[in-house]
Amino acid sequence: MNGISELLTPSSMGRPICLAVTPGEPAGVGPDLLVRLAQEPQEAQLVAVADPELLARRAADLGLPLHCIDFDHMGEEGSGLPGSLRVLRVPLRAPAEPGHLDTRNAPYVLDTLRIACDGCLSGTFDALVTGPVHKGIINEAGMPFTGHTEFLAERCGTEPVMLLATPGLRVALATTHLPLREVSAAITASLLGRVIEILHKDLCNRFGVARPRILVCGLNPHAGEGGHLGREEVEVLEPTLERLRARGWDLAGPLPADTVFVPERLRGADAVLCMYHDQGLPVLKHLGFGQAVNITLGLPIIRTSVDHGTALDLAGTDRADLGSLRAAIATALSMARASRKRG
Numbered sequence: 001m002n003g004i005s006e007l008l009t010p011s012s013m014g015r016p017i018c019l020a021v022t023p024g025e026p027a028g029v030g031p032d033l034l035v036r037l038a039q040e041p042q043e044a045q046l047v048a049v050a051d052p053e054l055l056a057r058r059a060a061d062l063g064l065p066l067h068c069i070d071f072d073h074m075g076e077e078g079s080g081l082p083g084s085l086r087v088l089r090v091p092l093r094a095p096a097e098p099g100h101l102d103t104r105n106a107p108y109v110l111d112t113l114r115i116a117c118d119g120c121l122s123g124t125f126d127a128l129v130t131g132p133v134h135k136g137i138i139n140e141a142g143m144p145f146t147g148h149t150e151f152l153a154e155r156c157g158t159e160p161v162m163l164l165a166t167p168g169l170r171v172a173l174a175t176t177h178l179p180l181r182e183v184s185a186a187i188t189a190s191l192l193g194r195v196i197e198i199l200h201k202d203l204c205n206r207f208g209v210a211r212p213r214i215l216v217c218g219l220n221p222h223a224g225e226g227g228h229l230g231r232e233e234v235e236v237l238e239p240t241l242e243r244l245r246a247r248g249w250d251l252a253g254p255l256p257a258d259t260v261f262v263p264e265r266l267r268g269a270d271a272v273l274c275m276y277h278d279q280g281l282p283v284l285k286h287l288g289f290g291q292a293v294n295i296t297l298g299l300p301i302i303r304t305s306v307d308h309g310t311a312l313d314l315a316g317t318d319r320a321d322l323g324s325l326r327a328a329i330a331t332a333l334s335m336a337r338a339s340r341k342r343g
Contacts, residue, residue, distance in 0.1 A: 017044040017336045019329060020088070020116040020125040026051070026096035026105050028310030029320040030131030031058040035066055036322055037329075038085040044333045045086065047071050047125065049116040051108070052087040054096055061098065061316045090115060098316030101134060106141035109133055113148070117155045120301035126336035127302035128152075129328050132310045146177050149296050152303055161198045161297040163271070164281060164307060165331070166288025169261075170271040171280040172199050172297070183276045184232060187219060192240045196273065198298040200249060203270055205342070206297070206335050212270045215260055216241060216253030219275045223254045290323040293331045302335045304328040 023030035034048055035058050048055060052068040059066035064083075071088040090112050094104035119125045130148050138145040145151060153160040163172045174195050175186050196214065203212040217223075218237060220230035227234045237254040245251055252269075259265060260272055261283050274280030284292060285307060292307035306324040314320045 021129045022112040024131030025134040025310045035059045047086045049088045049112045051092045099312045101137045103141035106138045127332040130305040163295045166292040171284045202297040213250040215272045217257040218254035223256045304332040
């Protein structure tokens, strides 16, 4: 990886939007999706942070042309041409076979994330789009890893909020990848206030919502039934929401999660805040799986991701759906343009 640090330097505001893309687990569908996407014209300059030989082998498996161009942020020749892809070279640790996980490549996956994140922090890239990783194989390699969201937050030194979006619905999470029995203790007034502040701020700054309306779910069934089905709503959620409403913020809740997603309730809402991962994401993915985008709020960089996993059984084939990657790139491009306009 000699020479990579020299490339990660601030770039000119006059250049095209430049998006770093990490394909994720090399045995999964991420490389396939990126190779297939490279066959299409793009509005932004895409830079794969990956092993070019991996991409070339996967292109051969798919029977598709691929011309890998070494990344140089000062040059633009060949940019955006179908069948070509700029690549910031990160070497695999071991050969990658479609569908076959290998712990030896776990460091490679984390290397791509570090390098792409640092490139965004330095200004070389305008945003980061991440492909699916396999958390289990990274942990089996002896490298503690909870997920992209937590990894990037630690790298950036911030506290994140996970937001998934599909046309017509945005769902944010108060807690992310926690065992269910740990969720209640994690939802403190401090945490909830911080999450809502980040969500409110980024809806304004990243999405251009002038006065966000946020629906906040309760933790317990029926939002606790006034304390009869749990005290979290009474002792944590309601006081926190009241404090933030005093700022003039439009916050509804705590609301029963089983009715918060009905059309009448969602009408006019800009986001739904759920208390834990599986409270809201099944609804969003039912509505828009294959078109949904995972967005990390609260970072100093823009990061979007696909809404699906590594799909090992589809790796090396053309059967994986490109929809979510297209949506993640379109969302990153839109957010990057908005960021440039704000200066």
